[in-house]
Amino acid sequence: MNILVIGCDQVGAALVRDLERIGHDISLIEKDSEQLKRLDSFDDYSFGGTALVGDPTDPDVLKQGGVENCDAVAAVSEDDSVNLMAAQIAKSIFQREKVICRVSDPHLQVLYHKAYGLETICPTILTEQAVFRALSK
Structure with missing residues (x-):
């Protein structure tokens, strides 16, 4: 894929590494070129995809990053608003069906899913649930 x-x-960075290791072709867009150094921090791994430094909320940058030919988009930056914008553009303008949006704020997760039809992942909720399960054993 x-x-x-x-x-x-x-x-x-971890997502890119794991997806590549199981055979997926990866393109990456990151606003901050310094963040790309994370790809070099893994033992026994060398990024084989395409990395682009640019604003992922700019449709032209998304085009350069390969959004038109991708099977899926994962907007997983630390910035909820960047993730929402990039995911919306990928879904509405470029008609990508499989779009995943990372959302740190649990309240926004529901909004993004209901209002924009985006598949959302909320690390805050996942962490709370994991801690609760661990404490409940």
């Missing part, structure tokens, strides 16, 4: 990942913080 050809996947466009937006954001290269710890989550994005």
